[in-house]
Amino acid sequence: MSSITALPTPVTAPAPIPLRQILPWAAFGAVLAVVLLYFVGAEQGVTALISGETVHEFVHDGRHLLGFPCH
Amino acid sequence: MSARTLLVRGMIVGAVAGVAAFLFAYLFGEGPINDAIAFEEAHAAPLAPGEHEHELVSRTVQSTIGLATASVVYGVALGGLFAIAVAVTLGRIGRISARATAGLVALAGFVGVALVPFLKYPANPPATGNPDSLQQRTGLYFLMLVIGVAAVIGAIVVSRQLQPRFGTWNATIAGTVGAAVVVGIAVALLPAVNEVPDGFAPVLLWQFRLASLGTQAVMWSTLGLLFGYLTERSERTAAVVRAQPVTA
Numbered sequence: 001m002s003s004i005t006a007l008p009t010p011v012t013a014p015a016p017i018p019l020r021q022i023l024p025w026a027a028f029g030a031v032l033a034v035v036l037l038y039f040v041g042a043e044q045g046v047t048a049l050i051s052g053e054t055v056h057e058f059v060h061d062g063r064h065l066l067g068f069p070c071h
Numbered sequence: 072m073s074a075r076t077l078l079v080r081g082m083i084v085g086a087v088a089g090v091a092a093f094l095f096a097y098l099f100g101e102g103p104i105n106d107a108i109a110f111e112e113a114h115a116a117p118l119a120p121g122e123h124e125h126e127l128v129s130r131t132v133q134s135t136i137g138l139a140t141a142s143v144v145y146g147v148a149l150g151g152l153f154a155i156a157v158a159v160t161l162g163r164i165g166r167i168s169a170r171a172t173a174g175l176v177a178l179a180g181f182v183g184v185a186l187v188p189f190l191k192y193p194a195n196p197p198a199t200g201n202p203d204s205l206q207q208r209t210g211l212y213f214l215m216l217v218i219g220v221a222a223v224i225g226a227i228v229v230s231r232q233l234q235p236r237f238g239t240w241n242a243t244i245a246g247t248v249g250a251a252v253v254v255g256i257a258v259a260l261l262p263a264v265n266e267v268p269d270g271f272a273p274v275l276l277w278q279f280r281l282a283s284l285g286t287q288a289v290m291w292s293t294l295g296l297l298f299g300y301l302t303e304r305s306e307r308t309a310a311v312v313r314a315q316p317v318t319a
Contacts, residue, residue: 016162025074029151036148046206057128062141065100067194069208
């Protein structure tokens, strides 16, 4: 049979997911990601939602190593 | 394949990538950080007698749970955004598999999110930043990040547009060169920031920055490769299920 090839999976591009179906999940994921990134990368730097330095100090090493500007 | 499945998978894979990045950062990044803090303390104004330095979070916590938490949370956030990018590009950037798409998107993400900002405003170890300029540095860093992401997206969109006329190789080269020119102009025009104090060991700065870039490389490669593997596996399972003869 000519349809059997040596490749385990033939290279066929998957069908695109309609953008209208992606949109709500993209909005949800993006908002969640921005909140998480803010607390890891920027909280108690230029802006602070929680007073003090505890959040900043807790993620201190990560903030430096992940490349965020830090004090 | 649904957007929801991809998003959930991206966030879970992101957590795993965060753990991998934490291990790398702990092994290669903590040494330079400790050396930089030692430099900072040696050059700080001496404390008055009887005064103690108030440590809000201990170094042990910062270098273990703190670093791990930051890496994993960062990984989950990146994983979610990465999954959305894969969901959009899947089947829209030529005849390549889901696994290859995930790999390419991760490469693009590493370049746009980590490498381009790093070229202009590289990661700085403790003791090398002036707190007074933090606002300006934060603004410039995020501007460079936006430029990096925009350049990468622009390269993909332009390559895709040119592909039917010039072929895959030529279109990709043209798109990439265009993005590199845009990034080059931004690097040349944006103000430089150099607050590394005199006497700070150049080798230490180099080691820290290499560790920082390595942490990002580990994060993105884990994200792209593991996400691609899992997506291909679930595609195959779905294909097998579809191919099963219906037994009454």
